[in-house]
Amino acid sequence: MTSSARIFFVGGLTAYRALIHWLSPWIFIPTLVVAPIFQILLFVYIGRSAGVQSDEFYVIGNAVQYASIPCLFSMTHAIAGERNQQTLAYILVSPAGRLPLFLGRALPVIGNAMLVAAFSLVVSALILGLDIPASAWAPIAIVILISSFACTGLGLICAAIGLRVRETAVLNNVIFGLLLIFTGANVPIDELPGWMQAISDRIPLTHGIQAAREVVDGASLGDVSGLLATEFAIGVVYTLVGYAALRVMEHESRKRASIQIA
Amino acid sequence: MRALRLIWVGWIYQFKQLRRSSFDFFLAILWPIFFGTVAFFMFRSGGEPGALIYAGLGAAVMGIWTATSLAAGTALQRERWHGTLELLVAAPAHFALILLPVGLATSTIGIYCMAATLLWGRFAFGIDLPLDEPLMMALAVPATLLSIGALGFLIAVAFARYRHAWALGSMTEYPMWLICGFLVPIALLPDWVGPISWVLAPTWGMNAIRESSVGGTPLGDISMCFALGTAYVTLGVLLTDRVLRAARERASLSLS
Numbered sequence: 001m002t003s004s005a006r007i008f009f010v011g012g013l014t015a016y017r018a019l020i021h022w023l024s025p026w027i028f029i030p031t032l033v034v035a036p037i038f039q040i041l042l043f044v045y046i047g048r049s050a051g052v053q054s055d056e057f058y059v060i061g062n063a064v065q066y067a068s069i070p071c072l073f074s075m076t077h078a079i080a081g082e083r084n085q086q087t088l089a090y091i092l093v094s095p096a097g098r099l100p101l102f103l104g105r106a107l108p109v110i111g112n113a114m115l116v117a118a119f120s121l122v123v124s125a126l127i128l129g130l131d132i133p134a135s136a137w138a139p140i141a142i143v144i145l146i147s148s149f150a151c152t153g154l155g156l157i158c159a160a161i162g163l164r165v166r167e168t169a170v171l172n173n174v175i176f177g178l179l180l181i182f183t184g185a186n187v188p189i190d191e192l193p194g195w196m197q198a199i200s201d202r203i204p205l206t207h208g209i210q211a212a213r214e215v216v217d218g219a220s221l222g223d224v225s226g227l228l229a230t231e232f233a234i235g236v237v238y239t240l241v242g243y244a245a246l247r248v249m250e251h252e253s254r255k256r257a258s259i260q261i262a
Numbered sequence: 263m264r265a266l267r268l269i270w271v272g273w274i275y276q277f278k279q280l281r282r283s284s285f286d287f288f289l290a291i292l293w294p295i296f297f298g299t300v301a302f303f304m305f306r307s308g309g310e311p312g313a314l315i316y317a318g319l320g321a322a323v324m325g326i327w328t329a330t331s332l333a334a335g336t337a338l339q340r341e342r343w344h345g346t347l348e349l350l351v352a353a354p355a356h357f358a359l360i361l362l363p364v365g366l367a368t369s370t371i372g373i374y375c376m377a378a379t380l381l382w383g384r385f386a387f388g389i390d391l392p393l394d395e396p397l398m399m400a401l402a403v404p405a406t407l408l409s410i411g412a413l414g415f416l417i418a419v420a421f422a423r424y425r426h427a428w429a430l431g432s433m434t435e436y437p438m439w440l441i442c443g444f445l446v447p448i449a450l451l452p453d454w455v456g457p458i459s460w461v462l463a464p465t466w467g468m469n470a471i472r473e474s475s476v477g478g479t480p481l482g483d484i485s486m487c488f489a490l491g492t493a494y495v496t497l498g499v500l501l502t503d504r505v506l507r508a509a510r511e512r513a514s515l516s517l518s
Contacts, residue, residue: 024426026424026425026426026429026430027426027429030429030430030432030433031429031432031433034433035432035433035435035436038436038437038440039436041436041440042436042439042440042445042446043300043304045440045445045446045450045451046301046304046305046445046446047304048446048450049305049313049445049446049447049450050301050304050305050307050308050310050313051308051309051310052304052307052308053304167284167285169285169289170284170285170288170289173289173292173293174289174292177292177293177295177296177297178296180296180297180300181296181299181300181303186300186303186304187300187303187304187307191303191307192303
């Protein structure tokens with residue numbers, strides 16, 4: 001295995017296991033197992049009370065949108081968490097290639113996000129008695145994979161900000177709240193004001209959620225390929241911006257000698 | 263008298279401390295606004311005129327629970343991090359008198375959340391809330407805050423021996439929003455949820471605030487808030503002794 005591949009796969013997994021204390025069952029179960037199901041139930045019942053949209057609309061929207069929690073929080077912890085462990089300076093002073101060093105940490109994040117979204121979708125569908133055709137599950141898995149990748153790109157940007165900003169938990173929660181409003185998880189995009197629709201089109205998860213809904217309604221992967229391509233492209237852009245931001249923040253931290261004290 | 267003074271000083275001190283925290287203050291104010299915004303869009307889309315008023319009041323009270331659940335859950339963990347937990351436990355004052363103000367301070371932060379959400383609903387969505395019973399409202403809001411604060415105290419005690427109490431506190435957020443009828447009438451939920459919501463003070467607080475706003479008889483709901491609040495405090499005091507005894511026996515006060 002080449003050095004870069006080793007840093008990408010082994011280093012990424014090691015950093016993930018070491019830094020994401022959310023993997024403890026005491027945190028994982030309340031935040032990533034129980035909470036998404038209750039978020040889904042909350043919006044399903046608000047939808048029933050308001051008399052708008054079907055249960056399926058909210059189940060799919062919120063299950064995919066909840067992937068953003070592991071994407072944002074884990075990605076930020078996987079990089080900015082080094083500072084809390086007093087190890088950031090050692091990482092940044094090492095000659096390791098930055099691309100495998102930073103992006104390798106994203107791979108387990110994407111896997112965890114997929115697991116959370118898929119689990120919430122399956123369990124809430126069972127609780128609410130939704131009939132999701134068996135043929136839809138494989139395409140849904142692909143939609144969730146692409147959506148998780150796109151949102152991890154956003155997480156990478158948050159991680160970069162986390163190299164200079166102390167309050168990453170507040171930042172991640174604010175972004176989660178904005179995604180809840182703007183991605184169309186609960187409100188159809190065409191019911192949002194024009195300026196909000198313009199933002200919705202340019203952020204992760206919007207197209208993924210739309211694709212997942214269409215797949216459950218019987219569309220094939222080919223039918224939603226345009227949506228998936230857009231979601232993937234958004235993910236690539238956010239990942240590139242995130243990587244560039246990490247390099248800039250690293251440079252700034254060195255220049256200002258603020259790696260450990262930011 | 264000394265007990266009342268301790269509660270008062272603790273309340274002010276904890277409140278000032280929470281107000282300095284961007285997580286416990288700034289985020290607690292923003293968080294219900296995000297969910298309220300989604301709910302406002304959904305109810306506006308439904309087209310029923312009274313529904314937005316229902317959602318506006320519900321979203322405002324949601325903030326009190328948000329501010330309480332997380333901060334109360336982490337109350338003891340904060341003391342652990344500051345290295346002051348053992349000192350507080352060893353102090354001659356009963357530990358419940360030190361913890362109760364924490365619950366009250368967290369729910370007091372809820373006033374800011376409530377005001378922010380009401381203003382957001384008014385200016386962003388044009389939700390004009392009625393105020394049919396101003397005197398009753400003046401009673402209902404403090405009754406709700408005090409009873410939710412008492413529940414926060416109970417949570418702080420109950421989660422005392424868990425290292426990751428914040429996650430447990432956070433886990434209670436959505437279920438409480440749902441089963442206390444903040445945004446969804448309890449009648450819409452399965453029948454078995456009803457009895458659970460009756461033993462939760464936020465349910466009665468929400469009813470009291472709603473009836474004070476749109477008209478009704480909130481006095482019964484306000485009385486229930488006080489009754490349940492008293493029950494939570496009593497239970498919390500009894501639990502405090504057990505939890506502290508167990509922590510001392512296992513020498514796990516600072517390690518758990």
